[in-house]
Amino acid sequence: xxxxxxxxxxxxxxxxxxxxxxxxxxxxxxxxxxxxxxxxxxxxxxxxxxxxxxxxxxxxxxxxxxxxxxxxxxxxxxxxxxxxxxxxxxxxxxxxxxxxxxxxxxxxxxxxxxxxxxxxxxxxxxxxxxxxxxxxxxxxxxxxxxxxxxxxxxxxxxxxxxxxxxxxxxxxxxxxxxxxxxxxxxxxxxxxxxxxxxxxxxxxxxxxxxxxxxxxxxxxxxxxxxxxxxxxxxxxxxxxxxxxxxxxxxxxxxxxxxxxxxxxxxxxxxxxxxxxxxxxxxxxxxxxxxxxxxxxxxxxxxxxxxxxxxxxxxxxxxxxxxxxxxxxxxxxxxxxxxxxxxxxxxxxxxxxxxxxxxxxxxxxxxxxxxxxxxxxx
Amino acid sequence: xxxxxxxxxxxxxxxxxxxxxxxxxxxxxxxxxxxxxxxxxxxxxxxxxxxxxxxxxxxxxxxxxxxxxxxxxxxxxxxxxxxxxxxxxxxxxxxxxxxxxxxxxxxxxxxxxxxxxxxxxxxxxxxxxxxxxxxxxxxxxxxxxxxxxxxxxxxxxxxxxxxxxxxxxxxxxxxxxxxxxxxxxxxxxxxxxxxxxxxxxxxxxxxxxxxxxxxxxxxxxxxxxxxxxxxxxxxxxxxxxxxxxxxxxxxxxxxxxxxxxxxxxxxxxxxxxxxxxxxxxxxxxxxxxxxxxxxxxxxxxxxxxxxxxxxxxxxxxxxxxxxxxxxxxxxxxxxxxxxxxxxxxxxxxxxxxxxxxxxx
Numbered sequence: 088x089x090x091x092x093x094x095x096x097x098x099x100x101x102x103x104x105x106x107x108x109x110x111x112x113x114x115x116x117x118x119x120x121x122x123x124x125x126x127x128x129x130x131x132x133x134x135x136x137x138x139x140x141x142x143x144x145x146x147x148x149x150x151x152x153x154x155x156x157x158x159x160x161x162x163x164x165x166x167x168x169x170x171x172x173x174x175x176x177x178x179x180x181x182x183x184x185x186x187x188x189x190x191x192x193x194x195x196x197x198x199x200x201x202x203x204x205x206x207x208x209x210x211x212x213x214x215x216x217x218x219x220x221x222x223x224x225x226x227x228x229x230x231x232x233x234x235x236x237x238x239x240x241x242x243x244x245x246x247x248x249x250x251x252x253x254x255x256x257x258x259x260x261x262x263x264x265x266x267x268x269x270x271x272x273x274x275x276x277x278x279x280x281x282x283x284x285x286x287x288x289x290x291x292x293x294x295x296x297x298x299x300x301x302x303x304x305x306x307x308x309x310x311x312x313x314x315x316x317x318x319x320x321x322x323x324x325x326x327x328x329x330x331x332x333x334x335x336x337x338x339x340x341x342x343x344x345x346x347x348x349x350x351x352x353x354x355x356x357x358x359x360x361x362x363x364x365x366x367x368x369x370x371x372x373x374x375x376x377x378x379x380x381x382x383x384x385x386x387x388x389x390x391x392x393x394x395x396x397x398x399x400x401x402x403x404x405x406x407x408x409x410x411x412x413x414x415x416x417x418x419x420x421x422x423x424x425x426x427x428x429x430x431x432x433x434x435x436x437x438x439x440x441x442x443x444x445x446x447x448x449x450x451x452x453x454x455x456x457x458x459x460x461x462x463x464x
Numbered sequence: 465x466x467x468x469x470x471x472x473x474x475x476x477x478x479x480x481x482x483x484x485x486x487x488x489x490x491x492x493x494x495x496x497x498x499x500x501x502x503x504x505x506x507x508x509x510x511x512x513x514x515x516x517x518x519x520x521x522x523x524x525x526x527x528x529x530x531x532x533x534x535x536x537x538x539x540x541x542x543x544x545x546x547x548x549x550x551x552x553x554x555x556x557x558x559x560x561x562x563x564x565x566x567x568x569x570x571x572x573x574x575x576x577x578x579x580x581x582x583x584x585x586x587x588x589x590x591x592x593x594x595x596x597x598x599x600x601x602x603x604x605x606x607x608x609x610x611x612x613x614x615x616x617x618x619x620x621x622x623x624x625x626x627x628x629x630x631x632x633x634x635x636x637x638x639x640x641x642x643x644x645x646x647x648x649x650x651x652x653x654x655x656x657x658x659x660x661x662x663x664x665x666x667x668x669x670x671x672x673x674x675x676x677x678x679x680x681x682x683x684x685x686x687x688x689x690x691x692x693x694x695x696x697x698x699x700x701x702x703x704x705x706x707x708x709x710x711x712x713x714x715x716x717x718x719x720x721x722x723x724x725x726x727x728x729x730x731x732x733x734x735x736x737x738x739x740x741x742x743x744x745x746x747x748x749x750x751x752x753x754x755x756x757x758x759x760x761x762x763x764x765x766x767x768x769x770x771x772x773x774x775x776x777x778x779x780x781x782x783x784x785x786x787x788x789x790x791x792x793x794x795x796x797x798x799x800x801x802x803x804x805x806x807x808x809x810x811x812x813x814x815x816x817x818x819x820x821x822x823x824x
Contacts, residue, residue, distance in 0.1 A: 130658075131626070131655055245745050245746070246520070247745060248745070275520055276519070276723060276726040276727055277519065277723065302655060302656065303728070305727065305730045307730070308729060309728040309729075309735060328732045329732050332731060343656060344730065346656050346659070347656055347685070347730050348660075348663075348689045349685060349730065350712055351731070354689055357667065358660035358664055358689055359660065360661045364625055364627060
């Protein structure tokens with residue numbers, strides 16, 4: 088259970104643009120263990136997707152600057168791996184599920200053929216054997232009448248069924264690592280519950296390590312074992328699931344936990360918020376990146392705080408320099424964890440314009456990607 | 465145009481139907497209809513917020529668009545201030561259109577990228593000038609009202625973040641001095657921390673301006689925060705309407721109950737196995753199942769559910785539920801329940817309520 092299968096250290100990803108370098112991922116380190124679900128949580132532009140895509144070699148472009156290491160259990164180094172070797176790992180040892188299954192599937196090929204293609208790209212098996220395995224996989228992820236459905240096209244499936252197909256495809260070569268990037272964001276709640284159940288089963292049955300990228304702390308609480316919270320390109324907190332929810336140590340985590348409307352609690356008159364918006368990654372504030380929105384900031388926050396253990400010898404790490412005891416009293420707002428509504432309007436740092444014009448947008452154009460965070464309805 | 469009747473609810477929707485033809489073959493022969501909104505009856509009072517929830521394909525967005533007449537209805541009536549607006553021409557609808565505004569889900573797609581914010585918001589201000597009933601206002605005042613600054617009027621939509629763009633969308637809706645704003649998934653595309661800011665802004669504006677809202681969303685936790693009453697839709701039908709607190713505390717329709725159970729709770733101690741709830745998927749809206757439309761996914765469905773469409777039963781406190789086997793009810797409540805006038809025409813003539821028993 089505690090075997091490390093992927094170790095990311097000091098990963099940095101920057102994109103050169105006309106207006107300067109966008110520091111999408113700024114010195115990120117974490118480890119994924121066999122059979123565990125590690126969740127990376129953050130808002131748009133926090134660098135959670137870019138870091139995962141970098142592992143898969145999907146952010147390589149002429150304007151990208153990538154440094155740091157990402158090492159598999161057998162010592163294979165993913166950062167800087169030549170493309171031909173990367174292709175063997177991608178889909179073979181590491182697979183990925185995306186937010187929008189429709190754009191990740193080819194509309195002109197049958198579902199079964201797409202899975203067969205992936206199997207045969209990685210293993211020397213006959214078409215018949217690959218086809219039989221594709222049908223088994225479709226059954227395994229709960230697609231009824233799999234033999235028949237394998238001959239259907241993606242548009243003939245519903246959103247939930249398409250996501251099941253994606254999972255079947257991701258499993259086809261028995262990967263060690265499954266990266267799920269917002270796998271249920273585009274789905275309805277009842278279908279989301281089904282898909283999360285699928286991921287959960289899969290992890291127990293195959294021992295695959297799952298890197299779950301999401302913005303939804305509800306989903307995290309449901310399936311994750313450990314959590315990494317990212318903000319503006321940096322890890323601000325890392326902890327076991329229970330510790331993160333019960334004893335969060337970074338003010339941004341408090342704000343995130345506080346701003347979720349909850350149906351299991353009485354409704355407050357106003358939803359607690361985090362005032363302001365994330366800083367521009369072109370020109371982030373000096374010191375702590377959360378300084379522009381943090382009601383608890385002090386002068387010392389202008390120098391960059393390290394990610395350090397929250398208690399001596401603890402695996403719980405956070406990037407806030409306030410003493411732990413002080414944090415435990417500061418984080419309680421009206422009886423639950425959150426940020427006080429204190430106005431933090433005076434923004435001292437180098438945010439360009441009144442509010443950064445979507446860091447996500449500039450990232451997408453730098454990457455030549457278009458990945459709307461929007462949830463379909 | 466007739467004068468608005470006194471004390472009439474702001475909006476009355478009666479037996480509203482929106483069917484879309486499905487065409488097939490070389491000659492475009494109509495082979496069936498998508499029953500997007502199928503016999504919906506609702507009222508909205510002044511100053512009230514009605515939440516409209518359901519999953520993709522349940523007809524909530526079609527209903528919202530039909531209310532502002534962006535989509536034509538195929539049957540039923542919509543009355544605004546007691547006045548039927550379903551069969552009026554565009555010219556006759558001018559005052560109605562000013563009074564009922566819409567905010568869309570994707571602020572990126574609903575703002576013209578080539579126009580400055582001042583022009584976008586200003587169009588509504590001009591609409592207001594042509595109408596004697598409207599209060600005068602300037603673009604600057606509107607921008608300040610939604611938490612933006614005067615100089616933002618000179619900028620283009622792409623210069624703003626998602627949350628700010630949604631504020632612009634709200635300013636544009638407010639520009640016409642509306643009485644009712646239809647909000648179609650206004651915060652679904654935003655990050656949680658920004659989502660809460662926009663929800664609070666909508667709350668403040670309602671208090672300040674006495675607005676009424678119809679808040680369309682798939683996210684039941686956000687809807688609870690803003691709504692006085694909530695209507696749950698499934699496959700074109702209203703399955704339950706109730707005041708917000710009662711709906712969350714004691715849902716009566718099994719579909720509502722499974723929607724609530726499916727919401728992941730951000731608390732590791734609340735972790736449960738949620739796979740048992742509402743298995744399967746939404747049936748085709750072209751050929752909906754007979755009887756209760758939820759019967760294919762409902763663990764309480766009986767033979768009666770497969771034959772007879774349940775009428776809306778009215779329980780104490782005006783809680784309506786279209787279910788033969790309602791949950792969270794006492795025998796007394798069942799015997800006191802009456803068939804609501806809001807029931808669909810095709811629904812059963814009389815109530816045949818009996819307790820819910822899980823079927824294997």
